[in-house]
Amino acid sequence: xxxxxxxxxxxxxxxxxxxxxxxxxxxxxxxxxxxxxxxxxxxxxxxxxxxxxxxxxxxxxxxxxxxxxxxxxxxxxxxxxxxxxxxxxxxxxxxxxxxxxxxxxxxxxxxxxxxxxxxxxxxxxxxxxxxxxxxxxxxxxxxxxxxxxxxxxxxxxxxxxxxxxxxxxxxxxxxxxxxxxxxxxxxxxxxxxxxxxxxxxxxxxxxxxxxxxxxxxxxxxxxxxxxxxxxxxxxxxxxxxxxxxxxxxxxxxxxxxxxxxxxxxxxxxxxxxxxxxxxxxxxxxxxxxxxxxxxxxxxxxxxxxxxxxxxxxxxxxxxxxxxxxxxxxxxxxxxxxxxxxxxxxxxxxxxxxxxxxxxxxxxxxxxxxxxxxxxxxxxxxxxxxxxxxxxxxxxxxxxxxxxxxxxxxxxxxxxxxxxxxxxxxxxxxxxxxxxxxxxxxxxx
Amino acid sequence: xxxxxxxxxxxxxxxxxxxxxxxxxxxxxxxxxxxxxxxxxxxxxxxxxxxxxxxxxxxxxxxxxxxxxxxxxxxxxxxxxxxxxxxxxxxxxxxxxxxxxxxxxxxxxxxxxxxxxxxxxxxxxxxxxxxxxxxxxxxxxxxxxxxxxxxxxxxxxxxxxxxxxxxxxxxxxxxxxxxxxxxxxxxxxxxxxxxxxxxxxxxxxxxxxxxxxxxxxxxxxxxxxxxxxxxxxxxxxxxxxxxxxxxxxxxxxxxxxxxxxxxxxxxxxxxxxxxxxxxxxxxxxxxxxxxxxxxxxxxxxxxxxxxxxxx
Numbered sequence: 001x002x003x004x005x006x007x008x009x010x011x012x013x014x015x016x017x018x019x020x021x022x023x024x025x026x027x028x029x030x031x032x033x034x035x036x037x038x039x040x041x042x043x044x045x046x047x048x049x050x051x052x053x054x055x056x057x058x059x060x061x062x063x064x065x066x067x068x069x070x071x072x073x074x075x076x077x078x079x080x081x082x083x084x085x086x087x088x089x090x091x092x093x094x095x096x097x098x099x100x101x102x103x104x105x106x107x108x109x110x111x112x113x114x115x116x117x118x119x120x121x122x123x124x125x126x127x128x129x130x131x132x133x134x135x136x137x138x139x140x141x142x143x144x145x146x147x148x149x150x151x152x153x154x155x156x157x158x159x160x161x162x163x164x165x166x167x168x169x170x171x172x173x174x175x176x177x178x179x180x181x182x183x184x185x186x187x188x189x190x191x192x193x194x195x196x197x198x199x200x201x202x203x204x205x206x207x208x209x210x211x212x213x214x215x216x217x218x219x220x221x222x223x224x225x226x227x228x229x230x231x232x233x234x235x236x237x238x239x240x241x242x243x244x245x246x247x248x249x250x251x252x253x254x255x256x257x258x259x260x261x262x263x264x265x266x267x268x269x270x271x272x273x274x275x276x277x278x279x280x281x282x283x284x285x286x287x288x289x290x291x292x293x294x295x296x297x298x299x300x301x302x303x304x305x306x307x308x309x310x311x312x313x314x315x316x317x318x319x320x321x322x323x324x325x326x327x328x329x330x331x332x333x334x335x336x337x338x339x340x341x342x343x344x345x346x347x348x349x350x351x352x353x354x355x356x357x358x359x360x361x362x363x364x365x366x367x368x369x370x371x372x373x374x375x376x377x378x379x380x381x382x383x384x385x386x387x388x389x390x391x392x393x394x395x396x397x398x399x400x401x402x403x404x405x406x407x408x409x410x411x412x413x414x415x416x417x418x419x420x421x422x423x424x425x426x427x428x429x430x431x432x433x434x435x436x437x438x439x440x441x442x443x444x
Numbered sequence: 445x446x447x448x449x450x451x452x453x454x455x456x457x458x459x460x461x462x463x464x465x466x467x468x469x470x471x472x473x474x475x476x477x478x479x480x481x482x483x484x485x486x487x488x489x490x491x492x493x494x495x496x497x498x499x500x501x502x503x504x505x506x507x508x509x510x511x512x513x514x515x516x517x518x519x520x521x522x523x524x525x526x527x528x529x530x531x532x533x534x535x536x537x538x539x540x541x542x543x544x545x546x547x548x549x550x551x552x553x554x555x556x557x558x559x560x561x562x563x564x565x566x567x568x569x570x571x572x573x574x575x576x577x578x579x580x581x582x583x584x585x586x587x588x589x590x591x592x593x594x595x596x597x598x599x600x601x602x603x604x605x606x607x608x609x610x611x612x613x614x615x616x617x618x619x620x621x622x623x624x625x626x627x628x629x630x631x632x633x634x635x636x637x638x639x640x641x642x643x644x645x646x647x648x649x650x651x652x653x654x655x656x657x658x659x660x661x662x663x664x665x666x667x668x669x670x671x672x673x674x675x676x677x678x679x680x681x682x683x684x685x686x687x688x689x690x691x692x693x694x695x696x697x698x699x700x701x702x703x704x705x706x707x708x709x710x711x712x713x714x715x716x717x718x719x720x721x722x723x724x725x726x727x728x729x730x731x732x733x734x735x736x737x738x739x740x741x742x743x744x745x746x747x748x749x750x751x752x753x754x755x
Contacts, residue, residue, distance in 0.1 A: 047713065054551075055582055098585075116551055265551040267582040272573035274501065278530075279711055286709035290702030297698060301446050333713050334642065340706050341649070341721075344699035351698065352660065355691040381663045384608060385656035391600045392652035396645060399593035401586070404645050411649070 007428055015315070018322025032325070041325045043091070044107070045332035047403050048280050050273035051107035052115060056080075058100045059262045069100050072260040077102055080119050082256035087115060102263070112270050122218050122262045123253035125169030127201075130212040130224055134160040151214070153221040154240065161214050161221070166204050168258070171197025175254035177247045187247035188239040191254065198234030206230035215240075217250070283336035290340050291317075294347055302354050304443035308429045309350035309422070316346045316421040320414050329413075332406030342414025345389065349422035352385075353378040358444060367442045371430050375423070382423060389415045449690045456685045456733055457678045457741060463734035467623060470727070474626025477633030486633055489640035490576060492590070494583040496543040498557050499574035499712075505535040506565065514564025515541070518556075528712050540712070550577045590644045597648045598622065601655055609662060612743045617658045620736035624654040627727045628720055642717040650724025653699070657692060657732035664688045665737065677744045681737045689733075696729040 022032050022041055032041040046053050058073050077096050084092045084106065093105035109115055134145045139160055144150055149163045174192040179185060193201055205213070205227050214224045215238050222240040242250070295313065298306035320339060324331065357374030365373065393412035400408055433442075480486050490497055508525060515523050524542035529535060541557070554575050561570060601621060606614035625647055632643065664684040672680055703725065707718035 055579075057581070113554065120551070265549075265577075266579035268551055268553075268575065268577040270554060270572075270575040272571060274571060275499065275573035278573075279713055282709055282711035283714075286705045287702075289709060290705035293701040293705060294698050297694075297701065301694065333711075334645065334717070337706055337710070337714050337717060340702050340710075341699070344702035345653075347698045348656070348695045351694045352691060355688075355694070359687075377667075381660055384659040384663070387604060388601055388655040388659065389649075389652045391604060392597050392648045395593055395597045395600060396648055399589045399596075400645065401589075401641075404641060407645060 004428055004431055007424060011315070011425055011428065014319055014322070017326075018318050021322045021325045022318075032321070042321070043328060043330045044276070044280075045330045045335065045403060045406055046105055046107050046269070047271050047333045048276045048331060048336075049107045050271050050276040051105065051109050052112040052271075053267075053269040053402065054104040054116065054119070054265055055097070055267035056102040056104060056120070056263045057266045058102070058260070059264060060100060062261045064260060067260060073100055073102060075260050076263060079257050079259055080104060083118055083252060084115075086252050086256070087118065089115075101266070108273075116265070116268075118249055118252065120263060120265065121249075121253050121259075123169065123256075123258040124218055125172070125254060125258060126165055126216040127167040127204075128165060128214045128216060129162045129208060130214050131160040131162045132212060136160055151216060151219060151221050153224075159214060159221055159224065161216070166213075167197065167200055169254060170258075171200060172254060172257075173197070175251045177244075177251040179244075186239065187242050187244050188237050189242075189247055189251050189254065191236045191238060193234045193236065195234070198232070201234070201236065202230055202232035206232075279333045279336075283333060283340075287336065287340045287343070291343050294343055298347055298350070302444055304433075305354050305357070305430075308426050308433075309347055309354065311429060312350060312421040312426040313343065313346050315425050316342065316414065316418050319417045319421065320410065323413050323417065324410070329409045330406055331410070332403040334403045335406030335410045338407045338410030339414060341411060342418060345385075345415065346418035346422055348385065349378075349382040349418060350426060352381055353423070353426070354444060357442075361442070361444070367439060368434050371434065371442070375427055375430075379423065382419070386415050386419050447690060448693055452686045452689045454686060454689070455682060456737060457682050460734060460738035460741070463730075463738065467627075467731075467735055470627035470630055471623055473630030473634060474628075475630075477630045478626070480633065481629075481639065487636050487638050489638045489643075490542070490578045490583065491641040492583050492587045492639065493544070494578050494580040496541075496553055496578065497574065497576040498541040498543065498553065498572060500539045500541070500557070500561065500570050500572050502537050502539065502565075502568055502570045504568075505537055506539060506568075510564065511539060514560050517564070518560045520557075520560065532708070538712070550579055553577050586641060590641065593644065593648060594625075597651055598625075601651060605655065605659070609666065612740060613662050613666070616736050616739035616743065617655060617662065619739055620658050620731045621651050621655050623735050624724060624727045624731050625651055627731075628723045631723055632720065637716055637719070640716070642714075643720055646717050646720035646724065650721060650728060653724060654728030654731060657696070657728050658736040660688055660692055660695070661685055661732050661737055665740070678741060681741060685733055685737055692729060692732060696725055700725050 023029060025041065030041055058069065058076055060069055063069065063072055073096050077094055080102065081092075081094045084094060084104070087106070087109070089106045089109055091107055093103065095103050097103050104119060106112075106115055131145065131148045134148055136158055139145070139148070139150050140158055145160070147163055148160050151159050151161050153159065171193050172191055173194045176190050177187055178190045179187045209227050209229060212224045212226050215222045222238055238250070295310045298309050300306070302309065317339070320342065353374050356378040357370050360370035360373045361367065390412055393408045393415060397405055397408035397412065477486065481488065505527065508527060511525050515521070515525070520541075520543055522544045526540040526542070527536035528538040528540055530537065554572055558572060561568070598618070598621065602614055602618045605617045609617070628647065628650065632639065661684060664687055665681055668680045668684050700722065703718050703721045706714060707722060710718055
């Protein structure tokens with residue numbers, strides 16, 4: 001009995017700890033599943049919360065000369081992170097994957113299409129001079145003068161541009177959307193150069209007075225103003241009959257810098273918020289039905305002993321929730337399936353033990369001896385069955401992606417916890433029962 | 445004490461020849477399915493084949509012919525259309541599109557499909573609640589990862605069983621596990637169910653589970669081998685399987701209860717996953733009775749024959 005004191009203490013500590021971990025955040029009460037609350041105690045995966053999952057690939061062919069793919073990917077990750085930060089997503093996940101892939105996860109995002117455009121924009125800003133002497137008609141037919149390129153503006157009007165990069169977005173220190181000034185009520189983007197960039201800008205505007213300067217973003221001409229004088233203040237503007245949103249986005253991508261090379265979406269997964277809510281509801285519903293069915297069968301078939309197993313089962317679920325909130329793992333739909341499977345597998349251990357106790361009782365042992373022998377002899381079977389499940393769960397965790405990792409997490413945690421609840425917790429209850437009341441009879 | 449089986453005495457060892465016949469069919473169809481799948485045939489999901497899935501929720505059940513027409517008109521000719529109800533018996537308000545090949549660039553599918561349905565069903569209110577778009581590079585990687593996962597899982601499980609039991613037990617357990625995995629693949633293939641990442645997840649889970657079932661029986665056989673030294677292996681195996689019959693049954697029953705709940709009420713995302721698990725529990729229970737233990741006997745017979753020849 002002395003040993004049990006420690007075990008009971010441990011069970012209680014874990015019990016209270018789980019409750020605290022599920023419902024409280026730094027002492028403040030919080031609903032565990034609240035989808036709206038960013039502090040919710042159980043993190044929901046994209047498939048439950050809604051949101052967007054993108055797999056991006058950096059276009060290796062269009063890499064600038066001399067840049068390694070690894071550097072390009074690292075830089076792209078940084079830049080995408082900057083852009084996403086300005087979207088105000090609460091728990092974004094952006095990470096390099098493999099050699100040239102980038103995973104982007106934006107849970108709970110309202111407008112996935114908008115976000116995709118923002119992330120995917122190369123945002124290569126270039127300043128080049130127009131070739132006003134060239135023959136545009138001939139260029140369209142394919143005879144582009146040497147050293148020139150043919151570009152279009154937003155209205156698809158063609159321009160001949162001298163293919164010499166005077167400056168790029170690298171020289172930008174800041175970009176902001178502004179309205180008004182000398183431009184009526186049109187939004188425009190005001191840019192500040194770095195000190196070095198400012199000098200460069202002053203230098204070439206001074207050298208090219210009277211010529212037209214093309215401001216080009218991702219190979220599209222935004223505006224081509226005439227250089228009226230040397231511009232030496234370190235500021236500039238980009239106009240081009242923007243809509244408000246467009247100007248805002250442009251400012252964001254300019255601020256965050258240009259991607260080293262274009263990126264392509266190679267896989268996309270968008271989940272709407274209703275499907276997520278639906279999945280949670282269905283997962284909860286089927287879980288409760290499964291739980292009720294299992295508990296009924298156990299109570300009916302094993303009577304009092306079945307109720308003890310049910311207590312162990314409830315502890316398992318509580319501890320599992322507590323553990324998940326504690327390590328901050330993400331719950332996915334397959335993860336819910338993992339919890340539900342845990343319910344079934346957790347009582348498995350109890351079935352093994354209880355059947356064993358029955359056998360021992362049939363062989364004529366006393367109740368206490370039967371219980372002891374039942375737990376002792378069934379233990380290794382229970383152990384083996386848990387290890388085999390754990391092995392598969394770990395392998396799923398290693399090889400799985402996203403939602404499937406969520407399944408591996410709940411299944412392995414549930415499995416490990418059930419070894420404790422099904423064997424230790426129920427044993428303590430049996431011990432208590434056998435030290436109080438009728439020792440010669442056990443309802444099993 | 446309620447008991448499902450009262451002193452059962454089924455002669456599993458004798459019944460094994462019937463079981464071999466059934467298992468041969470199951471394993472055969474599984475091998476056939478694997479062969480077909482490796483040649484790119486069969487209903488392979490977008491996880492492994494590339495392509496897209498779009499799920500659209502309407503306020504009422506649409507006419508399937510009209511959906512087909514709207515899709516064809518916009519070039520989505522090779523599209524699988526499935527209509528799903530929210531719960532059994534309710535109208536099938538949800539439309540699930542499986543687009544194998546499309547000219548739409550990845551990332552632009554949602555807009556394209558929205559256009560198809562706005563034009564095809566003017567005035568209907570709908571919401572696209574899921575878009576999965578899988579490029580060929582990604583699906584190729586997922587495929588190789590899935591194979592690796594299955595390979596490592598079975599290897600790791602075999603090593604564990606080998607470590608815990610004698611070699612012959614490990615071998616028998618491994619055969620039974622591979623038997624179960626192949627059987628479920630075969631049944632899935634011939635029911636024309638979709639092979640997806642979640643299906644592979646279910647396969648691995650049931651591999652672990654079916655081994656659990658086998659371990660329960662093997663533990664008892666091992667125990668009886670020590671206790672009943674005088675009996676021959678056939679008798680011991682038969683007695684052992686019978687002794688744990690109700691155990692295995694109740695264990696399978698409780699797991700089955702939760703999986704069936706998941707299957708019926710868990711929603712479309714998890715539907716095929718739970719179906720695969722249901723098959724897995726059924727086949728796993730069958731194999732621990734009729735496949736794993738008889739293999740031990742065959743092993744024994746083979747050894748004793750060898751011994752006879754040596755004499």
